[in-house]
Amino acid sequence: MRVFGASDASLPLAKDYAFWMFVAALANLPAQSMNCAARAESSVKISSIAVITGALLNVVLDPVFMFDWGLGMGVEGASLATTISQFVTFFILAWFYLSGRSVIKLRLRSFHPSWKLIKTVTVIGIPTAVIQICLSVASSLTNIAAVPLPDADNIIAAYGVVQRLVLIGCYVVMGFMQGYQPVASFAFGARDEDRFHQSVRFALKASLLLTVLVAVVYILLSRPLILLFNQNPVIVDYGRWLLVSQVALYPAFGLCYMMTITYQTIGASGYGLFLSTIRQGLFYVPFILTLPKLFGVTGIYFSQPAADILTILVCMLSIGSMKRISSASMRGTPKGADEL
Numbered sequence: 001m002r003v004f005g006a007s008d009a010s011l012p013l014a015k016d017y018a019f020w021m022f023v024a025a026l027a028n029l030p031a032q033s034m035n036c037a038a039r040a041e042s043s044v045k046i047s048s049i050a051v052i053t054g055a056l057l058n059v060v061l062d063p064v065f066m067f068d069w070g071l072g073m074g075v076e077g078a079s080l081a082t083t084i085s086q087f088v089t090f091f092i093l094a095w096f097y098l099s100g101r102s103v104i105k106l107r108l109r110s111f112h113p114s115w116k117l118i119k120t121v122t123v124i125g126i127p128t129a130v131i132q133i134c135l136s137v138a139s140s141l142t143n144i145a146a147v148p149l150p151d152a153d154n155i156i157a158a159y160g161v162v163q164r165l166v167l168i169g170c171y172v173v174m175g176f177m178q179g180y181q182p183v184a185s186f187a188f189g190a191r192d193e194d195r196f197h198q199s200v201r202f203a204l205k206a207s208l209l210l211t212v213l214v215a216v217v218y219i220l221l222s223r224p225l226i227l228l229f230n231q232n233p234v235i236v237d238y239g240r241w242l243l244v245s246q247v248a249l250y251p252a253f254g255l256c257y258m259m260t261i262t263y264q265t266i267g268a269s270g271y272g273l274f275l276s277t278i279r280q281g282l283f284y285v286p287f288i289l290t291l292p293k294l295f296g297v298t299g300i301y302f303s304q305p306a307a308d309i310l311t312i313l314v315c316m317l318s319i320g321s322m323k324r325i326s327s328a329s330m331r332g333t334p335k336g337a338d339e340l
Contacts, residue, residue, distance in 0.1 A: 020079035027083075027090035034093040039178070041103040046096045054089035058082055123269045127260050127276035134280035135170070139163055141285060145292040145300060151234065155297060158239035161229040166246050169214040173207055173254050177261050180206075184265045191330040197323070200262060207254035215250040218243055238297070245301040249308035252279060255315045259322065266326040271318070278314055283307035 031050070038047040058081055064070040065077030073080065097106045139159075146155040180203040187196035218225065226239035256279050263272035284307035291299030291306075
């Protein structure tokens with residue numbers, strides 16, 4: 001917990017919350033796999049039912065477990081509520097597959113792993129995993145950067161609220177991209193160049209539109225949104241400016257994620273991996289390690305916009321290469337990502 005930026009004041013709360021989150025991982029990881037498989041076989045209904053049921057149950061159980069009029073468990077209660085909800089989602093999806101209602105059948109005799117299959121799945125999935133890891137690392141480094149600052153506990157508390165709000169926007173974009181990738185993959189595999197580029201243009205415009213809308217809403221409603229989670233005026237003030245700084249150039253996330261997915265789709269997984277590291281990794285990390293030391297909390301405010309500017313530049317410069325590689329591959333003269 002210390003490595004991830006927990007202070008003396010927040011460490012006991014972090015430990016209480018983390019225990020049940022580790023337990024929840026036992027259900028969350030297989031549930032994520034089954035959920036992706038359900039969407040892949042067009043069983044969108046059961047996927048939605050499982051996720052929405054878990055989310056609604058979490059909303060209901062949170063206050064019951066947290067507040068004194070219920071079980072009074074505080075932060076630990078919120079974590080336990082999430083864990084129970086994750087297991088409910090897992091059991092719904094497990095029932096779907098084990099009952100024989102799915103197109104994909106789970107049979108031990110059908111399990112024939114091969115190195116080629118494992119390698120293909122891993123290479124395709126690594127960039128998305130790296131994005132998630134970079135988000136976690138960036139969050140931890142931001143907490144660490146805030147520790148030496150005056151009023152560190154309030155800054156860290158405000159940043160925790162902001163991260164939850166920002167992740168909502170991330171999930172919106174990621175959900176859209178999960179719908180885009182199969183369409184683009186099908187067109188690319190069928191060598192339908194026109195349809196592929198049409199889907200890319202649509203995804204590019206839609207991701208930018210979604211992120212702009214999220215940014216506008218968060219900037220205009222920054223104070224009321226923070227107040228939903230915390231009424232401490234100091235935390236609200238820090239949170240307001242942290243939220244604005246995190247989403248000021250939020251389209252960078254949509255553009256970078258869309259380009260990462262597209263490079264994965266066309267087989268240029270190496271460059272897709274590179275793109276997955278730039279926004280919250282290669283660019284953000286140097287800024288968050290240096291700017292707060294020079295400018296205090298203002299340095300934290302400016303770290304994300306600075307990283308986003310560089311991210312947008314790299315992604316814009318990568319569009320031409322993506323078009324050339326994809327077109328060459330679909331015309332039967334595939335080129336590797338190493339040519340970038």
